[in-house]
Amino acid sequence: MTRTIKYSALAFALSGALLLSACGGGSTTDAGHQAASSSAGLPTGRIAEGEQQANAKGQATGQSCIDCHGADGNVPLDPSYPKIGGQYRDYLAHSLQQYRDGGREHALMSQQATGLSDQQISDLAAYFASRPTLLRDLHKIH
Numbered sequence: 033m034t035r036t037i038k039y040s041a042l043a044f045a046l047s048g049a050l051l052l053s054a055c056g057g058g059s060t061t062d063a064g065h066q067a068a069s070s071s072a073g074l075p076t077g078r079i080a081e082g083e084q085q086a087n088a089k090g091q092a093t094g095q096s097c098i099d100c101h102g103a104d105g106n107v108p109l110d111p112s113y114p115k116i117g118g119q120y121r122d123y124l125a126h127s128l129q130q131y132r133d134g135g136r137e138h139a140l141m142s143q144q145a146t147g148l149s150d151q152q153i154s155d156l157a158a159y160f161a162s163r164p165t166l167l168r169d170l171h172k173i174h
């Protein structure tokens with residue numbers, strides 16, 4: 033009798049654990065996708081390919097990334113254009129995905145990202161992230 037109770041309790045506990053892991057596993061994965069930057073799941077970025085791509089003339093305006101963002105992404109054509117050299121790779125990839133997919137819109141930049149593949153985004157992000165940074169915390173300038 034005691035044995036039967038133990039076994040059924042064990043079976044109950046086990047089935048509960050299985051259910052939990054099934055649900056927990058699913059929701060953890062979903063939450064992981066949302067919590068992580070959207071660059072999660074992109075192919076591995078290749079710096080050399082990213083450099084080539086950064087210098088290649090795009091179809092949108094006939095300009096390369098470097099034409100507007102400058103050498104190493106650090107010498108923008110216009111002071112209002114962002115410096116992207118040494119920026120976090122995930123941030124760069126996320127921004128490019130957002131411009132491409134419409135989550136972020138800008139008259140100039142959106143068209144530059146149109147048609148970029150996930151691999152190209154990953155390569156570009158890896159390249160610009162590998163450059164020296166001139167980014168700084170504005171709170172520290174006084």
Ligand code: HEC
Binds near residue numbers: 123141156
């Ligand atoms: C015609 C000029 C131009 C070209 C060419 C261009 N960009 Fe941009 N880029 C801009 C401007 C302007 C912004 C700021 C847009 C905004 O305020 O959202 C920007 C923003 C960005 C940002 C977001 C930076 C941040 O701090 O949020 C990234 C990343 C970026 N560009 C990468 C690239 C890459 C990679 C290429 C080449 C595929 C490229 N850009 C080509 C003008 C350009």
